[in-house]
Amino acid sequence: MAEGASTSRGLRLMKEANAxxxxxxxxxxxxxxxxxxxxxxxxxxxxxETNYKVCTHQEVIxxxxxxxxxxxxxxxxxxxxxxxxxxxxxxxxxKYHLYVHLHKQLRDCTSLKECAHISRQLIDNYLENRQIxxxxxxxxxxxxxxxxxAVFREFxxxxxxxxxxxxxxxLRKSKIENNIWRVKNExxxxxxxxxxxxxxxxxxxxxxxxxxxxxxxx
Numbered sequence: 389m390a391e392g393a394s395t396s397r398g399l400r401l402m403k404e405a406n407a408x409x410x411x412x413x414x415x416x417x418x419x420x421x422x423x424x425x426x427x428x429x430x431x432x433x434x435x436x437e438t439n440y441k442v443c444t445h446q447e448v449i450x451x452x453x454x455x456x457x458x459x460x461x462x463x464x465x466x467x468x469x470x471x472x473x474x475x476x477x478x479x480x481x482x483k484y485h486l487y488v489h490l491h492k493q494l495r496d497c498t499s500l501k502e503c504a505h506i507s508r509q510l511i512d513n514y515l516e517n518r519q520i521x522x523x524x525x526x527x528x529x530x531x532x533x534x535x536x537x538a539v540f541r542e543f544x545x546x547x548x549x550x551x552x553x554x555x556x557x558x559l560r561k562s563k564i565e566n567n568i569w570r571v572k573n574e575x576x577x578x579x580x581x582x583x584x585x586x587x588x589x590x591x592x593x594x595x596x597x598x599x600x601x602x603x604x605x606x
Contacts, residue, residue: 395419398426405430407500413511457481461524472539473527476520479539483517512585538593546600557605564598 399415415426457477458464464477490510497503519537526534533540552560571591575584 395423395426398423398430401430402426413507417511417514461528463528470527470533472533472537472543473524475539475543476523476537480517480520480524483513483520487513487517508585538589542593542596545597549597549600549604554605557601561598561601561605564594564601568594568598 395415396419399412399419402412402415419426457480461477463469464474487510490506490513494503494506494510497506523534523537526532549557549560568591571587571594574580575587575591
């Protein structure tokens with residue numbers, strides 16, 4: 389592959405080497421962009437030393453995306469833009485930079501287990517980034533909210549919290565703290581790795597809600 393073999397051939401080699409499904413899913417999501425990942429993975433697997441580097445322009449890509457993003461979704465400049473979409477646009481930038489960072493980590497991983505772990509993060513990151521884009525693009529095309537992303541539930545909870553009296557907020561605070569404790573324990577057990585992403589998402593959701601409750605309680 390370092391000498392020009394096709395990415396499809398590299399993918400076949402990875403299948404023959406019984407690469408983890410997570411790694412294969414990552415490669416299939418964008419074979420050309422993940423060519424370096426395939427080469428690094430196969431070299432590590434077979435103990436081959438290589439100085440091959442794919443010429444990347446990630447910094448330029450980040451800059452271009454930053455410059456063109458509001459041109460792609462001009463309604464983000466409108467004062468009447470829904471707050472949920474403004475929040476999603478900020479998260480999209482954060483997710484993209486994390487995606488670039490994880491790609492660098494994947495090139496430097498030293499074990500198959502580490503490659504699989506980082507691949508899982510990359511896939512989760514890619515899927516959410518895609519979901520954010522669908523929300524933004526839907527509003528651009530239909531001038532209405534799609535409303536499937538978790539951020540809409542966060543805003544709904546925040547609106548609900550604003551209507552609660554202090555006594556109810558105190559009860560809510562106690563319940564959220566118990567939920568956080570329970571989810572953290574589930575994550576620490578490491579007994580169901582396939583649920584790690586879902587648990588991490590729940591934890592972030594609970595912690596976000598707790599922050600809002602504490603803010604309202606002063």
